[in-house]
Amino acid sequence: MTGQQRIIIFSDLDGTLLDHADYSWQAALPTLKKLKEQDIPLVLASSKTAAEMAPLRAALGFDHCEAIVENGAGVLPPHVSQPTAQRSHDGLLAVLTSMPEALHSCFSGFSDWSVEEVSRRTGLDLAASERAKMRDFSEPGLWSGSDAQLQEFLQALKAKSLFAQQGGRFLTLSFGASKADRLCEIVSLYENRWDGPVESFALGDAANDVAMLEAASRGAIIPNPAHGGIGPMQGEKDGRIIRATMAGPVGWNESVLSFLANRVMTKTEVKKET
Ligand SMILES: [Mg+2]
Structure with a gap:
């Protein structure tokens, strides 16, 4: 990947990448495959524990990426199943x-x-x-x-x-650090690693994802009829944040594809102008 700004996808799990009722991600498989082929990191961000997320992250094929656990209260480093930071x-x-x-x-x-x-x-x-x-x-x-x-x-x-x-x-208690704080930390980590600016795209379906959507360069709201989902956001007005038409992994697939397609389009337009 030369010349183009690199990207990282940050995604909530329940009701976003995983179906709210049966926890499946079948509908997102085509796009997950595309992310792997293009070597785009997928950082999972959930209220789940390291013990829950490590096997899921491996099953999804993104064991090489950090995962944000317990709503941002901790980070699970790549290729490990136990957090190394101090438990609280x-x-x-x-x-x-x-x-x-x-x-x-x-x-x-x-x-x-x-x-x-x-x-x-x-x-x-x-x-x-x-x-x-x-x-x-x-x-x-x-x-x-x-x-x-x-x-x-x-x-x-x-x-x-x-x-x-x-x-x-659930109402989740912790000593702080949100999914948004962890997104910023991980973006900085990759900016150092890749030696250049990183564009982040975040996806979520609930109140605990709002700050993460605001902190990302771009985002997608996944509707969740089970709890009413996320209300109107400022970023929707200027198109920085999009709203999927479908819930769960179907909406996730649609949103990531649309984000990737827009980037390709922008790149082509830039080429035409120069
Ligand atoms: Mg959720």
């Missing part, structure tokens, strides 16, 4: 335990649930649920208290340097 999950649970019981009891998370309960709440099978319970950096869960109590809970978390992010299914 034990410290997080300690903060929750130290909170007033009235608040703490309104939040129940993966660490409180049995493998069977995680399976029931996520639709994952038992083996996958066991991997989902292997937290390194964050704790996803559900809030059962009032909105006012939730505000109090969020304030108490903030006082202990903890953050909460609402995803498609």
Whole structure:
């Protein structure tokens, strides 16, 4: 690849590259193949754990790329199945335990649930649920208290340097760093590696993807009828962010193809002018 700016694709998994209901990515296969042929990195960015993402990343054929795990709370380096950075999950649970019981009891998370309960709440099978319970950096869960109590809970978390992010299914707690922060870090890493500017294209379907879509050079919103998806974004007005017509891997395939086709077109137009 000479002369053309190189690109990296950043993609959410559930409801974006993976079907919201059955977690399949069959419909995205043609484009995944194209990315591999063109040596375009695909950085998966999900609320999933390293234990869940490592086998998935390998199955998709992108084991050579970094993966953003646990909603940006950590990064899984290429070719490894265990994060090398320091785990922060034990410290997080300690903060929750130290909170007033009235608040703490309104939040129940993966660490409180049995493998069977995680399976029931996520639709994952038992083996996958066991991997989902292997937290390194964050704790996803559900809030059962009032909105006012939730505000109090969020304030108490903030006082202990903890953050909460609402995803498609769960409210996830961590010590910070979002998918957007990790996108910027990984882009810088590749800019150094490739010795030139990198264009990033991000895809997501939920509130926890919005900042990542804003941080990327370009992005695509994948509709998700299961939870209403992402509302109108500023970037849609100038065409920097597109909105897929179909949900899940079908919309993912369509969006990445359209992004790649536009780049080819732009390149041809530039050639004509010079
Ligand atoms: Mg999602």
